[in-house]
Amino acid sequence: MTPEEVEAIERATIAAVSPRAVREIGGWIVALDAGTIRRAASAAPLRHDLIADPAVLDAIEAAFASEGLRPAVRLCDAPALESVRAELLRRGYRSEQPTLVKTAAVADMRAVSRAAPADMLHRPDEAWASVFTGEGFDPIDGAHRVAALSRSADAAYGAVREGGTTLAVGVAAFGHGWASVHGMRTSKARRGEGLAGRVLAGLAEACAARDVAKVFLQVEEANAPARALYRRAGFRPVWRYFYWSKG
Template identity: 65%
Template sequence: MTEAAQIEAIERATLAAVAPDEVLEIEGWLVGLDPGSIRRAASAVPLRHDLSADPAVIDQIEAAYAERGLTAAFRIADGPGLEGVRAELSRRGYGFEQPTLVKTSATAAITAVTDRPPADIAERPDDAWAAVFLGEGFDPIDGAYRVKALSRAPGGRFGMVRDGDKTIAVGCGSFGHGWVSFHGMRTDLSRRGEGLAGRVLAGLANEALARGIDRAFLQVEEKNAPARALYRRAGFEQAWRYFYWSKPS
């Protein structure tokens, strides 16, 4: 897969996994239209990293958000091929924040991240899976929305580590466009540091290998050092970095 094809496949797979209310394609852009708190589901992203800045296209994207009563937002990689896009957004009064890394790995490498039993895998999330998102240390409104969005992603699988009748770590794997992607990784606040997230990754990676999928990706905020350390152990390497662009409220 060429680098350009890889970028497009990852962006399409990302939007499929986070399941916005609506997705439009506008002149080389994938536009997620959603009122919820998942920023990847509520922003426009270029399908190439060498896309020129066309003010008329940016106008169309902004209009699509405005027509639905939503605030326009963009998710832009910081490589040189999108310099013009970033300049055009700056000219319109957008600022950028929340540096986030897109990281890729060979699926087989992820299964070796733990020597403990991998997570159990389910076709649908149950109440105990959802409860991890609503527990101490998490925003309950954001958590409820994420559970709803991930639950409606087509073909997703849900990893969980249990301790007795309590679920203590969860994650979601989405399969599409030749990739498995990982989303919604959460561990009970009282059980962090026990390697549970690695077991979730390993379980979902095994599910991907059973489907013949040998490539994986995920997205992690640059400031999240503990998660980045785990993902390095699972063989993930940085593909690119992006920022969210929005206007001050």
């Protein structure tokens, strides 16, 4: 991807998860939040060719400390960032949770399901939020995600409903020329029925209504079912990152 696209995706990511505070330090965007969303509580370079600057990393660590937070970094595994990885290792950081950034054309995402697309909400309601805290999900993490995604400055909220019950949800956030997909959740008892595909289809229609043609999402590399769904929806990996934190 071009440097401009990388920067736009990083900025759009932070806008979507709406951390309580954001700073920019020496070419990094630093998200500062006490919740459970790691993207909202980590620093990431705005380019994939930055050279390690110990003074910049000192300032990033100080920013986390000023908010009473443990420093964390979200770093692409691009070869040009090797000096940054080496400096993090020197400081005692370790990497974990490999995660893929994937992009797709909105038209391809819409084609993932032939069933009726999800209903779209301008704001999340209680039924939408309840999916995040239902069986099989961590209620504390779910509450943090609902709060963060509800704060998104510009977003559409998808919901598949049946008989007054919300079964599957997701969010499309808009910014910096992109749409981004977040918060994909399906009730435990109804997984494997194609409901998540209907959510993606509904979100794609919301994107098309805004004339947004390109979309991205982030998925843990170990999440094989989600990766398979996104592959069917036309998503292809553009980079991989790891979270880095001190042990």
